[in-house]
Amino acid sequence: MANYTEYFNRIGYKGTYSIGDRVFGKWNKIPFVGSVGNDTLVNHQEGPYVTVSLDLPLKYNDVVYSVIKVKHKDIKPLKVL
Numbered sequence: 001m002a003n004y005t006e007y008f009n010r011i012g013y014k015g016t017y018s019i020g021d022r023v024f025g026k027w028n029k030i031p032f033v034g035s036v037g038n039d040t041l042v043n044h045q046e047g048p049y050v051t052v053s054l055d056l057p058l059k060y061n062d063v064v065y066s067v068i069k070v071k072h073k074d075i076k077p078l079k080v081l
Contacts, residue, residue, distance in 0.1 A: 015039030016072060017050055025075035027068050028060055033078060037067065050075060 017023065021036040037051040049069050057066045 013041035013048060015048075017077075022078035023050070023052060023075045024078045025070060027058065027070055027074065030058055030060065032056075032058060032068070034068075048072060 017036040017039040019036060019038065022033070023036055024031070024033045026032070032052070032054055033056075034052040034054040037053050039048070039050045041048040049071055051067060051069050052075070053067050054065070057064050058068070059065075
């Protein structure tokens with residue numbers, strides 16, 4: 001019988017981004033740049049998402065955000081020139 005480590009490595013979610021990866025994208029039609037905090041899958045109904053620590057805070061609906069949660073389709077890796 002396989003142990004738990006082998007089982008979860010076989011069926012578990014493997015993230016696209018690592019902690020600290022630089023990304024950019026749009027959140028509620030507002031452009032942003034930041035660093036990845038976590039790339040995770042909590043449940044299959046919501047799907048995988050990425051938390052991003054922003055370089056500059058965003059104000060949306062009179063609330064200021066410094067960390068946001070976005071889907072993979074809304075972000076891209078930031079390439080160094």
